[in-house]
Amino acid sequence: xxxxxxxxxxxxxxxxxxxxxxxxxxxxxxxxxxxxxxxxxxxxxxxxxxxxxxxxxxxxxxxxxxxxxxxxxxxxxxxxxxxxxxxxxxxxxxxxxxxxxxxxxxxxxxxxxxxxxxxxxxxxxxxxxxxxxxxxxxxxxxxxxxxxxxxxxxxxxxxxxxxxxxxxxxxxxxxxxxxxxxxxxxxxxxxxxxxxxxxxxxxxxxxxxxxxxxxxxxxxxxxxxxxxxxxxxxxxxxxxxxxxxxxxxxxxxxxxxxxxxxxxxx
Amino acid sequence: xxxxxxxxxxxxxxxxxxxxxxxxxxxxxxxxxxxxxxxxxxxxxxxxxxxxxxxxxxxxxxxxxxxxxxxxxxxxxxxxxxxxxxxxxxxxxxxxxxxxxxxxxxxxxxxxxxxxxxxxxxxxxxxxxxxxxxxxxxxxxxxxxxxxxxxxxxxx
Numbered sequence: 152x153x154x155x156x157x158x159x160x161x162x163x164x165x166x167x168x169x170x171x172x173x174x175x176x177x178x179x180x181x182x183x184x185x186x187x188x189x190x191x192x193x194x195x196x197x198x199x200x201x202x203x204x205x206x207x208x209x210x211x212x213x214x215x216x217x218x219x220x221x222x223x224x225x226x227x228x229x230x231x232x233x234x235x236x237x238x239x240x241x242x243x244x245x246x247x248x249x250x251x252x253x254x255x256x257x258x259x260x261x262x263x264x265x266x267x268x269x270x271x272x273x274x275x276x277x278x279x280x281x282x283x284x285x286x287x288x289x290x291x292x293x294x295x296x297x298x299x300x301x302x303x304x305x306x307x308x309x310x311x312x313x314x315x316x317x318x319x320x321x322x323x324x325x326x327x328x329x330x331x332x333x334x335x336x337x338x339x340x341x342x343x344x345x346x347x348x349x350x351x352x353x354x355x356x357x358x359x360x361x362x363x364x365x366x367x368x369x370x371x372x373x374x375x376x377x378x379x380x381x382x383x384x385x386x387x388x389x390x391x392x393x394x395x396x397x398x399x400x401x402x403x404x405x406x407x408x409x410x411x412x413x414x415x416x417x
Numbered sequence: 418x419x420x421x422x423x424x425x426x427x428x429x430x431x432x433x434x435x436x437x438x439x440x441x442x443x444x445x446x447x448x449x450x451x452x453x454x455x456x457x458x459x460x461x462x463x464x465x466x467x468x469x470x471x472x473x474x475x476x477x478x479x480x481x482x483x484x485x486x487x488x489x490x491x492x493x494x495x496x497x498x499x500x501x502x503x504x505x506x507x508x509x510x511x512x513x514x515x516x517x518x519x520x521x522x523x524x525x526x527x528x529x530x531x532x533x534x535x536x537x538x539x540x541x542x543x544x545x546x547x548x549x550x551x552x553x554x555x556x557x558x559x560x561x562x563x564x565x566x567x568x569x570x571x572x573x
Binding site: 152153154155156157159179182183186187189190191199201203227250251252253254256257333 | 419435437459460472473475478479480482483529533547550
């Protein structure tokens with residue numbers, strides 16, 4: 152790892168100011184992606200601004216159907232929140248299957264969403280729940296947030312402070328993990344929202360990061376059943392193709408996992 | 418350089434270290450606590466698992482400065498006096514190790530699991546799921562699972 156300077160922020164404002172004062176500073180939350188990346192010298196930020204000690208960014212609050220998850224809330228905290236499970240068990244189950252127990256004790260929802268790894272789980276939930284990404288500057292709709300692999304609408308000095316969404320009428324997340332890395336080769340978050348609209352958000356499979364499948368959404372809006380999407384087409388040209396699975400395999404996987412997600416949310 | 422101070426196995430320690438120093442390097446090289454192992458160095462194998470503020474974490478995937486102000490427990494901190502911790506004793510009894518390299522991480526993960534889930538709720542499936550982040554290349558895991566079952570009962 153190259154040398155870096157560590158700073159611990161105690162407020163969002165302080166974090167942003169610390170970031171701006173570094174040459175090439177980066178925010179670090181749980182660090183479960185950033186620290187390994189720095190160890191491999193694939194990233195070498197001059198400064199690290201630690202977000203884990205900002206109280207305003209922690210915790211889960213539920214007001215009726217409105218859910219707010221602070222960006223520095225760990226996967227373990229999301230997975231084990233009984234209150235959250237009461238309104239949206241799908242996101243708890245998703246968090247419970249990220250990485251392994253030690254990673255879940257450190258990794259945070261804000262870090263995962265900001266990184267937008269094409270095989271990360273949380274981006275599917277954010278898009279699938281039609282969530283809002285609250286930042287130090289503004290609130291961004293999920294539909295406008297993800298800009299392809301590892302790319303988001305976030306500006307350099309902008310930090311995610313919370314993820315908010317309305318509890319869905321029903322939802323489920325099912326993933327097919329790579330047998331070795333356990334990252335999603337395909338993960339589908341299927342939800343019927345309170346306004347009756349349907350979201351099918353897919354991670355791990357697409358060649359440009361998380362995406363929605365509108366044909367499946369329309370089919371499910373008319374008939375929420377696995378059979379309704381059995382004949383939906385998935386464009387192989389939009390799929391990842393690598394040693395773990397070619398694009399034809401992944402296109403089929405999207406349909407299979409989507410059906411399982413619909414079944415799980417029935 | 419930053420001043421890092423934390424409680425390790427009940428003792429307060431303070432050192433001036435480089436910000437890029439990993440927690441595992443701090444434990445092994447600054448404190449000579451070499452029971453915590455570095456297996457893969459890529460956050461996958463879990464040989465470096467320690468408890469920070471009561472939670473199992475990978476000490477190779479955290480900077481020492483990030484843990485400043487925290488309470489850290491390593492494998493060296495489990496036994497009391499000359500008596501092994503019940504989970505350590507269970508690994509010994511059940512042949513839960515062969516070469517022993519992964520064992521510190523396995524035991525720290527197992528103790529965290531029992532603390533989180535409760536000894537009464539530990540079935541084999543739960544144990545295996547929770548060993549997702551701990552790799553053993555000798556045993557095939559069967560005796561590790563048996564050790565954790567026995568250790569959990571002894572901890573109850």
